[in-house]
Amino acid sequence: MKGSAYWQEKGLFQDYLRSIFAQLSRAGIRIVVGHGHGPSTHAFQELEEEAKEKYGLTIFTAWTFAEDERLRYQYDHAGANETSIIMAVRPELVDFGQVKEDESNLIGIAGRHPVRESSEAFGNEILEYIMKTLIAGIEETIGKDKN
Structure with missing residues (x-):
């Protein structure tokens, strides 16, 4: 912006x-x-x-090694993925009070509906997946560099 x-x-x-x-x-x-x-x-x-x-x-x-499109969280904008991550890390920052269920005011929001499809559990799943794939990818890279 x-x-x-x-x-x-x-x-x-x-x-x-x-x-x-x-x-x-x-x-x-x-x-x-x-x-x-x-x-x-x-x-x-x-x-x-x-x-x-x-x-x-x-x-x-964070997404260099991530292949699961559902869990590549930066492909949405204040949608279910990013909102779920915030719910997992800083839940006090999530306030759905201004979001209408009928989507009439979802301006600037991309991805799946943040109210209907966000959860702390999904946020933790995303974070765990990103860390798992990132760590594995870095370890593989280090292994290749040693050879």
Whole structure:
């Protein structure tokens, strides 16, 4: 959302990432997992080759190894997936008081209906899946690098 308090131009954001990469590399870090919301994650991913060549870093996102589309939580926007994650991590932040069951005011919300299909249990399932696939993928990558 251009003009809002949190938006940064993509080039500036990527320069900021490059600065972080340089410092992490200098500290001996070799794997970086970065994940944000939509455009920031894509901007991060675009630096994959540069991170490897210039900084010796392998970069991943939370969904790099995730194949189950139902559980790849960043493909919805305040829908059932993201809402379920918040319900699992910070339930006090979820308030359905402004969401109408008939979907007439679901502006900016993508994915499955947040009220009807969100739950703490589903949020935990997503988080467990993401961590499981990410850890397995990183372990496999490390194993390949040793060979």
